[in-house]
Amino acid sequence: MPTLNFLGLDETEILPEQADVLIQPIPYDSTTSFQPGTRFGPEALLQARRQVELWDEGRHWEPFSRYRCLTLNEIPSNHRGPDFMAADIRAALKPYLQPRHIWAAIGGEHSISLPLVESLLEIHPGLVLCWLDAHGDLRDSWEGSRYSHACVLRRIAELGVPIFHLGLRSLSREEQEFLEGRAGIRVYTSEEILLGQGLQRFKGDLGTWTAPDIYLSVDVDVFDPGLLPGTGTPEPGGLSWFSVLEAVRVITDQGTVCGVDLCELMPLSASRQSEFIAAKLLFKILSSVLYKKGAGR
Template sequence: MYNNFLDLEPGRPGLFPIHVWPVPYQGTVSYGDGTKNGPEAILKASYQIEPYDPELAADISELCSFKTLEHQRPIVSGPQHLYQQMRELLEEFDAAGDFFLTLGGEHSISLPLVEFYARKHPGLAVIQIDAHADLRQDFEGSPYSHACIMARIRDLGLKTVQIGIRSFTSIEADYIRNNPDHILPLYPWDLPTPQQAALMVREFTGKGPVYVSFDADGLDPSFIPGTGTPEPGGLSYTWIKDFWKSLWPGPKLVGMDFCELSPIPGSVVSESTAVKCILKVLTSYFSTARLKL
């Protein structure tokens, strides 16, 4: 049983409704353990975070209402089973209007959500914050593994922006190089300013809507040490928050996930930073979006 995100009263009227979906899935994690504990840690940490953002002069509790869903199904046996289960649950919702904030769990949780939104949103692009390109064709015997998730999203024909990627194979590097119309990589060793990056992303994605898939390891592990496969040399918290602030007002945001958080017992740094990362996306967007409620 989870309390509601930010400990706010669920589903308050007159605000933009967000479904918070905890998916404590951990089936194919490569190295570190504990992503199954990510959603609960994020929810608990969210009770300690102020909904007001002084920099953006906006209060998320006056913009959005949250309703945390129970993940009532059993924890499944592998990524393909998870994919099918998530697809079934999503059939009860409408991609045209239902906004999911999905909390992982490992990165395999993103695929059914991206598919769900792509069906109703032509021209959808994915903004992926990640250390890993996740463009392998299969991994550990499954094409649905977290290491393949962006390859499956590419199969849908969607444009992808990969921010912070710094760990991938030479085959993935060739693939990125050979698909400049479909993949925009922003490498941490060659990072533009957040303002320049926002312009590049807007130009690349065109007028289409976006889905944000935020892997905790996109940030440098000095900001979020609690993740299964930490990679040094990542994004700073300041860079990524300034990027969201620069991106909006801009493309329509249809949904987001935050995944791969693996809480460290005795420290709340990682999950607290995760909540701030989520709130920066939501507050930057919803404080500037013109929404019809």
Template sequence: MSPNNHGVIPPRGPEVTERTLTYAGLATFGRVPRLDEVGETDIAVVGVPFDSGVSYRPGARFGGNAIREASRQLRPYNPAQQVYPFHFAQVADAGDITANPHNLHEAVETIESAASELIDSGARLMTLGGDHTIALPLLRAVSRKHGPVALLHFDAHLDTWDTHFGEKYTHGTPFRRAVEEGILDTSALSHVGTRGPIYHQDDLDEDAKLGFGIVTSADVMRRGVDEVVQQLRERIGERPLYISVDIDVLDPSHAPGTGTPEAGGLTSRELLEIIRGLSACHLVSADLVEVAPAYDHAEITAVAASHTAYELVTIMSRQMGPARWSGQRGGS
């Protein structure tokens, strides 16, 4: 591959044509090259096969590879965002982070260290979980570079509880810990898609005290995607943004393969359209968690997750591409 006019080697994208057998070959995300094949990358897709922090159904440790398999159907051009995301910035599959399934605290430290190494290399992260416990170490790594970040959290649940059976690190507690550690910008925190019964009214009161605004799934239905997107964009502003997507934000009819399903969720179309509406935001990294393929033999959940990750990667690619093509890698 020859350099462009600025002396920069163009990104190596997936080798996908109309004659590609989508069901054959190695399953990297979207068929992008492995990190060891390109040496450095602007966007690293990395898996974290860890689900020791769940409180109900396990199985999210298999989510990353299920998403990779489903992503075989992704194609090089994104018509919704009008860009070739894999041509505009280098995207590479960085494999999986090995986190100790028998020691939560060690796992959190390992994830943070591995994520920091990728970020220090100049990459933004698209992380495939795994359960939502992994959001805390990922946010620690991102905030080390960008300072406290805005957070947009798509989920059926708040995930701001204090403990579960006395344990402070679980998939229901990451964002309370993140606020306590000062790694979130508390003027720009939003939940989207929350619904269902909770333990106490105090849960909502405490969540508000942490700084979160809430857009429920019913709000999206009643107000519509465009109005919700406008509200979120105003709240986020120009701050560095981290997006965390728990696939259970979707209704179980759209994502049955998850550990803690709740009725009345978003459609996959609503989720994708909200994310596309945030394309002008300064997205510095993202995660997608809680895909548990054992509960969905039709792979509906993994398909929705792969398209969601594709939209997030596209946003990051659009933002990083111009810097790369002007002769600088876009690692900011």
């Protein structure tokens, strides 16, 4: 087992097949456009464990006193390119693909979401995607690759997965044109969430699905960079802590989250703020998912 694990939880005697939550670090960042460094995200997030309380003050419980969480060894970066890396990720998940697990990957750049979604689709064919990200990620190709982080949501859309994109506030003309008339991608901009009724509209739209299986992908640049500056491509006008938590609550209340990823954390030398916030968010997401799983037992 790895030397660093999520929240420093006691993982002794937990076998992967017994775990309720599997944490999968994927420190990959070969295609990040603006500033590299997300390869250091998983380790920084795991290092931030001492600052995160194990008690969830919002749900009033301690999720990991009841559920078992296991951190797996990281998937090494494949420097031949993101399509090769995607194949490695699919291969790494294969032995552990069981519906009982909640998968939680820590990136790394956002391109890792495609193989994660593809893998979970094998056991959850009706999967819907909730995508929290400042950017469109809808380019057909970027810097010579169709598997770049800048294309990842387009590749997932091509799989026919219904998509709810929250926090969007930066896209190209090509991406805007791709979005137009594409009913499978529902967008709730950062502005609509912060200044309007974006989350209420999202709740109503997601509510038209009956108990969906959900994959939740969080690019940490969905937060305002004043709150979380440590990310590869910061964008002004991002979501607040409580707006993201409210989105998580809507998602976990209305569906069954079977996979999560948290990407694009880029630790800064001058501050530990970003990795702490990312670690706390992952804890809050998993707590909320497990709370829902335990309700009714």
